Amino acid sequence: MHSTPKTDPWRPARWLSFGLAALAVALLLGWVIAHFPKAPIGPRYVGAGHPSPQSGGTLVFSAGSNIHTLDPHFAYDTLSTAACRLLYDGLLDYDYDGNMIPSLAAELPTVSDAGRAFRFELRHGIKFHNGREITAHDISWSLHRLLSKSTGSPGYPFYKSIVGAPAYHRGEAKRIEGIRVVDDKTIEFQLDEADQTFLNALAMPFAYPLPKEHVEELEAAEGLDAVGRHPIGAGPFAFSRWERGVQVEFRRFEDYWAPRARVDRMVFLENISPDVASARFRNGDLDVIHRPSKVNRLFMRESKAWAPYRAEVPSPSVYAIGLNCELPPFDNVHVRRAVAFAIDRSKLERLNPGEVLAAGQVLPPMLAPHDPELPTRQRFDLQRAKKEMRLAGFPDGLSEPITLWVRGEGDVRGAQLFQQDLKEIGIEIDLKMVSFATYLKETGKPRVAQAAFTGWHQDFPDPSNFMDILFHSRSIHPVNSENRSFYRNPKLDAILDAARAEVDREKRLALYAEANAILADDAPWAFLSYAVDMFAWQPYVKGFQPHPVWLNEYRNVWLDLPRKRVGQGIYEGGAGL
Amino acid sequence: MDSRAFRRFRRNKGALVGLFLVIFVTALGLLGPWLAPYDPVEQFTDRLLLANGLPAGPGVEPGHWLGGDILARDELSRLLSGARVSMLVAYLATALAVLIGVALGLLSGYVGGRTDTYLMRLVDVVLSMPFLLIAIVMQRVFDAPGIWTICIVLGVLSWTTLARVTRAKTMEARELDYIQAARALGLRHFRILARHVLPNVVGPIIAIATIMVARMIIAESALSFLNLGVRPPTASWGSMLNESQSLLLGLPRLTVYPALLISMAVFGFNLFGEGLRDAFDPKD
Numbered sequence: 001m002h003s004t005p006k007t008d009p010w011r012p013a014r015w016l017s018f019g020l021a022a023l024a025v026a027l028l029l030g031w032v033i034a035h036f037p038k039a040p041i042g043p044r045y046v047g048a049g050h051p052s053p054q055s056g057g058t059l060v061f062s063a064g065s066n067i068h069t070l071d072p073h074f075a076y077d078t079l080s081t082a083a084c085r086l087l088y089d090g091l092l093d094y095d096y097d098g099n100m101i102p103s104l105a106a107e108l109p110t111v112s113d114a115g116r117a118f119r120f121e122l123r124h125g126i127k128f129h130n131g132r133e134i135t136a137h138d139i140s141w142s143l144h145r146l147l148s149k150s151t152g153s154p155g156y157p158f159y160k161s162i163v164g165a166p167a168y169h170r171g172e173a174k175r176i177e178g179i180r181v182v183d184d185k186t187i188e189f190q191l192d193e194a195d196q197t198f199l200n201a202l203a204m205p206f207a208y209p210l211p212k213e214h215v216e217e218l219e220a221a222e223g224l225d226a227v228g229r230h231p232i233g234a235g236p237f238a239f240s241r242w243e244r245g246v247q248v249e250f251r252r253f254e255d256y257w258a259p260r261a262r263v264d265r266m267v268f269l270e271n272i273s274p275d276v277a278s279a280r281f282r283n284g285d286l287d288v289i290h291r292p293s294k295v296n297r298l299f300m301r302e303s304k305a306w307a308p309y310r311a312e313v314p315s316p317s318v319y320a321i322g323l324n325c326e327l328p329p330f331d332n333v334h335v336r337r338a339v340a341f342a343i344d345r346s347k348l349e350r351l352n353p354g355e356v357l358a359a360g361q362v363l364p365p366m367l368a369p370h371d372p373e374l375p376t377r378q379r380f381d382l383q384r385a386k387k388e389m390r391l392a393g394f395p396d397g398l399s400e401p402i403t404l405w406v407r408g409e410g411d412v413r414g415a416q417l418f419q420q421d422l423k424e425i426g427i428e429i430d431l432k433m434v435s436f437a438t439y440l441k442e443t444g445k446p447r448v449a450q451a452a453f454t455g456w457h458q459d460f461p462d463p464s465n466f467m468d469i470l471f472h473s474r475s476i477h478p479v480n481s482e483n484r485s486f487y488r489n490p491k492l493d494a495i496l497d498a499a500r501a502e503v504d505r506e507k508r509l510a511l512y513a514e515a516n517a518i519l520a521d522d523a524p525w526a527f528l529s530y531a532v533d534m535f536a537w538q539p540y541v542k543g544f545q546p547h548p549v550w551l552n553e554y555r556n557v558w559l560d561l562p563r564k565r566v567g568q569g570i571y572e573g574g575a576g577l
Numbered sequence: 578m579d580s581r582a583f584r585r586f587r588r589n590k591g592a593l594v595g596l597f598l599v600i601f602v603t604a605l606g607l608l609g610p611w612l613a614p615y616d617p618v619e620q621f622t623d624r625l626l627l628a629n630g631l632p633a634g635p636g637v638e639p640g641h642w643l644g645g646d647i648l649a650r651d652e653l654s655r656l657l658s659g660a661r662v663s664m665l666v667a668y669l670a671t672a673l674a675v676l677i678g679v680a681l682g683l684l685s686g687y688v689g690g691r692t693d694t695y696l697m698r699l700v701d702v703v704l705s706m707p708f709l710l711i712a713i714v715m716q717r718v719f720d721a722p723g724i725w726t727i728c729i730v731l732g733v734l735s736w737t738t739l740a741r742v743t744r745a746k747t748m749e750a751r752e753l754d755y756i757q758a759a760r761a762l763g764l765r766h767f768r769i770l771a772r773h774v775l776p777n778v779v780g781p782i783i784a785i786a787t788i789m790v791a792r793m794i795i796a797e798s799a800l801s802f803l804n805l806g807v808r809p810p811t812a813s814w815g816s817m818l819n820e821s822q823s824l825l826l827g828l829p830r831l832t833v834y835p836a837l838l839i840s841m842a843v844f845g846f847n848l849f850g851e852g853l854r855d856a857f858d859p860k861d
Contacts, residue, residue: 274823275822275823275825275826278826279826293823293826294630294823294824294827295631295823295824295826295827295828296826296827298629298630298631298827299827302629347620347622350622350623350626350630351622351626351630351648351649352630353628353629353630354630355630409804409819409823412804412809413647413648413820415809416618416648416809416810417620417648419618419809419810420618420619420620430808431808431809433804
């Protein structure tokens with residue numbers, strides 16, 4: 001490039017000003033770089049050092065998406081449940097070992113009639129947040145609300161073994177026969193047949209009582225979903241306010257029946273992505289974190305300073321690719337098996353070490369009768385997968401690509417991991433990304449989604465909560481099917497029905513073991529992984545421990561305030577390119 | 578380009594830098610997939626993953642010059658094959674916009690009257706629509722994210738400036754003596770437009786279109802970043818940004834590579850376009 005002759009003469013002032021400007025820019029840049037915020041490598045704050053629980057303070061925690069509702073009769077997702085756990089109490093609850101304990105009930109129920117009748121005595125002095133004492137009538141009224149057709153709660157299937165519940169649900173009866181209020185403090189339940197999960201169902205948020213007068217007034221004024229916006233329960237925290245999509249605030253309920261909560265206020269932030277939540281947590285702006293982002297999780301795991309303040313626990317959940325057994329090619333069991341054998345799950349483990357475990361059966365490892373040596377367990381075996389494709393009549397693979405429904409970016413990443421594996425047996429995958437709401441609606445309809453990323457997190461620790469709900473033919477409906485692979489197997493149905501009623505624990509587990517083997521072999525789901533959860537909390541947050549049933553259980557936490565800032569010398573530099 | 582314009586352009590150093598960058602990224606787009614050392618969707622889970630599950634960095638594995646991406650695929654290969662997608666979308670969408678914009682602009686300016694009024698109101702309507710929002714809605718409506726859909730969506734939404742400029746230039750040209758003469762001689766309208774009006778319009782169009790390529794690169798990246806762009810596992814620079822964001826804090830390099838390429842391309846097309854505009858239209 002040749003330059004044209006300079007027309008400008010040498011002008012020192014101009015060069016000087018240019019030099020000064022350049023210097024100023026360089027200085028500014030240097031200042032910014034020098035002061036660029038660096039992530040602290042240890043906790044920023046520590047507690048005051050009180051040995052015994054203190055009252056006061058605000059606990060702030062967050063979640064990655066919206067809270068759907070605060071109405072327990074509709075709370076069927078982990079976030080709504082987490083919020084409802086602060087606001088409500090039920091007859092029964094679980095302790096930190098997963099054992100069932102009485103809550104509003106004075107003690108565990110007396111059982112009679114070969115496991116078909118339950119009698120509960122309520123505690124005295126239990127109050128709703130509006131100050132009114134809770135009676136057996138409230139328990140009964142709330143269950144009637146839950147199970148009525150007009151409410152349309154997703155919780156109905158858990159309670160249909162109560163005598164008269166199906167008739168009431170269909171609108172053929174005015175009340176449920178099997179729920180009987182004996183007196184103000186006594187209530188009895190009568191079941192059609194023995195149901196070993198009935199008490200688990202009563203411990204679910206669905207069965208949390210609401211005050212009738214409050215609900216009726218609200219629903220008359222603002223409609224059915226109003227309760228979800230202005231909740232009144234009997235839990236350790238009362239509702240303060242909800243800025244929809246931003247945060248819910250709770251305040252301690254002073255008239256709580258059990259020892260009062262220690263924390264004054266709880267703030268539950270919504271829609272904070274894992275990255276942002278992790279950064280805020282490390283900065284001391286969040287008190288507890290659940291599922292930090294990948295990089296932060298690695299950091300927390302390796303950091304010595306954080307070691308006493310974090311926990312990794314296997315999550316009672318399973319992730320899988322659901323295969324629609326009504327739609328070709330997955331109406332053919334050999335194609336389903338081929339998919340199950342073609343997936344190299346070790347890639348997931350290598351990509352997310354310590355975060356996931358390879359899954360080959362529906363039950364997660366901590367839930368009996370999970371069997372690591374299950375003969376029919378799904379595992380990576382390419383030869384076997386190819387053989388199954390031949391048996392299915394597709395030795396050269398499928399001519400059409402499969403449409404796989406995914407719910408978000410995490411799914412997209414996971415799906416890409418397996419696109420390559422399935423290509424090996426001649427199955428091409430097209431991803432269809434939809435919002436979670438659309439996903440739930442559409443995959444719950446028959447003959448819509450050919451295959452979908454799917455998963456299940458247990459509601460209560462019992463194998464029926466996985467198998468009955470996900471694979472029993474009774475869970476198939478024209479809309480909102482829980483059995484989203486539309487798998488029907490009379491033999492499995494019979495085993496599950498027998499297991500549901502079986503009183504003897506050993507026999508019951510043997511039946512579920514049989515069902516577990518069938519499901520792995522029939523492959524309505526190609527199982528992918530079990531998750532391992534990570535929780536971390538600030539050093540001044542005391543009394544937190546992961547709960548085996550409730551995913552985010554913060555009601556017993558106390559804060560060791562005032563918190564003290566730790567010195568500045570613990571910062572790490574940025575990572576290099 | 579006449580020789581005076583060419584000389585003006587050559588004297589503009591910024592424009593030359595722009596030209597160089599444009600040639601560079603275009604060459605990447607053309608040759609990228611052939612230069613890529615590996616299949617961009619192949620996962621090297623045994624080679625490109627560290628024990629902690631993060632991808633290996635540059636130079637850790639011989640042959641993988643830029644290391645692995647979040648799913649242990651060869652980063653360099655993905656950047657190179659992503660270049661093809663990003664450049665293809667940008668050029669095709671621009672071409673579509675030019676086609677629509679110039680055609681409607683010529684029509685509007687040459688015919689005038691009611692046609693002109695209606696077309697210009699249409700331009701106002703399209704201009705008043707928030708670009709990205711409409712693009713997102715259209716992508717959702719088509720429900721088939723893919724290169725061709727993006728090209729069409731982007732092209733259909735961005736012809737307006739071109740139409741306006743073409744119209745103005747056409748109206749100017751329409752009154753020129755030799756065009757009046759051509760009309761008087763009874764030449765067909767199409768011939769007049771093609772032979773006599775279009776050459777008057779083409780200079781500014783090229784300048785605007787060049788700058789538009791830059792905008793298209795950004796738009797495609799934005800759509801892909803929002804997961805509304807190309808289908809995984811296909812790489813584009815925007816989708817690579819999206820994929821790497823969850824590792825931004827720990828592995829900024831995965832974000833920096835595609836971001837750098839996007840900036841380079843956009844910067845280049847802008848400089849080049851500005852240079853062309855100055856060259857064609859020295860009055861500015």
